Amino acid sequence: MSVDLLSRPKCSECPIRHRAVCSRCDADEIEQLEQIKSYKTFAAGDPILWRGDDLTYVASVVRGVATLSKTMEDGRIQMVGLLMPSDFIGRPNRKTIEFDVVAATEVTLCCFQRVPFERLLATVPHVAQRLLEIAMDELDAARDWMLLLGRKTAREKIATFVEMMVRRQHVDGLGLDHEPLVLPLTRDEISNYLGLTLETVSRQLNALKRDGVLRFVDRRRFEVIDMAALHAASGDDSDGGVLC
Amino acid sequence: MSVDLLSRPKCSECPIRHRAVCSRCDADEIEQLEQIKSYKTFAAGDPILWRGDDLTYVASVVRGVATLSKTMEDGRIQMVGLLMPSDFIGRPNRKTIEFDVVAATEVTLCCFQRVPFERLLATVPHVAQRLLEIAMDELDAARDWMLLLGRKTAREKIATFVEMMVRRQHVDGLGLDHEPLVLPLTRDEISNYLGLTLETVSRQLNALKRDGVLRFVDRRRFEVIDMAALHAASGDDSDGGVLC
DNA sequence: TCGGGCTTTTGATCTGTATCAAAGTCAGCG
């Protein structure tokens, strides 16, 4: 999926490329990026980074889906981000990471050595500017998710999540229209994203099916039958909101 | 409170000053900031910005506490940020704001006209770099809060919140040691921050009192009797985490 | 094709927190 990302003109995999911006990179900058760049692939289920690990690299997701989560001592887990193609991983000027990053599907990352990347950040103004925009988009998304976690019902959470899947798979051009959409997470992972249990996720997903809103091809693949009903169930006001 | 912020050397109120950084501003840059700067004060309870409002200014909190929240159509509210001295309000390169900002106590803001501020952002590299750091700190805090909203019990939420109040009032030098600490929010506002109801907040706060963890001077002022117990009740692992 | 180990579904029951209701407390102000 999302192969077209790789076929774009130069610099297409750089972590500041998102939403077609790195046109601002000049030849010299692209050269510098190339030199500190490498690709890594992880199988579904593989841990990518563990809390406390050294941040040797920052990276951009090229293909696949990874999860970003926090774990409490007694094992409770909350996913705090779902990393899909074009999302950024890592934090410049931090030596370690404070979250767990795990591959949910097979994942390919475009990695840049952190320290030289920071040098670029310090010398090339538009890199910091672009990264700022990315961070603020993430912040807006995190705050939308706080509303979901703190105030939405189970049904609203599920509907919001499914709607987000629909929208992101459209944007990324993952599924062609009328191809079934994919849930890249297990029921258990979805429950960790939504602050629910896996049983509740299963029940609510089946409720949406029973209500004629979704149809499942298999456990992981589905189609939206009634987009309006799905949106109405999400609790969001008319003009969308979560991510883009 | 927090008067010392104003007595710091030049540029102390600029929104990128936080945690002593704007030493990097040179005389010319400070001059530019001064020209687009103004102070505004709001009484407790006043709305500062409403969802959809034009972002004419970006600002830094100088004194007091403001809340940042999202509201659903049916009136459910989730606070997504608590803005205390040195916190940043607004988003460069966005014409409108997507949240409600309300003064919780009397608040003084140091405001900068957004458009000229964006020009500064585009021309002075270390402004974007500093703002990036601020945004990433906010993002980390938002993600910690997602764990709280999604997975913590009512008691853990309350303990985490009180601990955060203790820590931030220490950092900002608001209360001298052994002066009682302040809850800058009503029970209702706390409930919106923690994803609870005001009744649950009241019950849990009294439970911490009954358990000999806190002592209340009045509804708004308290002392921590057993810091270790408070921390243990927060569910966070040893080394803190929420904000700094 | 069968079997074993996942993941998911479904059912029964429990519980933490919400909801509803009423009384109590406090600050400000006439």
Next chain:
DNA sequence: CGCTGACTTTGATACAGATCAAAAGCCCGA
């Protein structure tokens, strides 16, 4: 001072979602 309105506490009850338990479905390798 004592009234008024906003905030808080306390109690009784309801219920959404958690928890516990077991059956069903599905994938994959032998």
